[in-house]
Amino acid sequence: ETGVTQSPTHLIKTRGQQVTLRCSSQSGHNTVSWYQQALGQGPQFIFQYYREEENGRGNFPPRFSGLQFPNYSSELNVNALELDDSALYLCASSSGGSHSETQYFGPGTRLLVL
């Protein structure tokens, strides 16, 4: 076990709704990265938060937004949900921001958009 937790484990939403996913990082880690994993694909980088600031973003639209709290836990918010947003959302904990190497993943949140 990595010590990284995510909630909820599963979620069903309808198109157009908004969703918030949560992640608690491993003790001692100050960096959280979020990834989207579609079925049969590898994880795709959404963005990274380091010491409460966004520290890099992948090729995702602005309706994907995030937040990191002083205790380094993090939220991923997705507005105006689309069917293609159905995926496993993973958060990964590490230390050192842009100097992060190994990342420790949580179990993921499975999101289904109908």
Added chain:
Amino acid sequence: SQKIEQNSEALNIQEGKTATLTCNYTNYSPAYLQWYRQDPGRGPVFLLLIRENEKEKRKERLKVTFDTTLKQSLFHITASQPADSATYLCALEEGNQGGKLIFGQGTELSVKP
């Protein structure tokens, strides 16, 4: 941008044999490359990291090689066991942006008793 290719076809081998998985990348050589294991419905689990100046790295029954000339990494599991059945992902950092990992699509390994 960097692209990673892993064998998309599942690899089926007999227990006790060595499994070899391939990861090829297309552009610049990264400072390091990582391998993760992922079980169905779960997050990836870190296995090994190999740096550009390392040719080979071992951990128990696992061995990783890194050839920056061929732009390829090989991942070996010796004396494979049914419990090794999983999807194995290769990852490297994007454009020297530490912490932003690009993953291959993964290779599913099935070890039969």
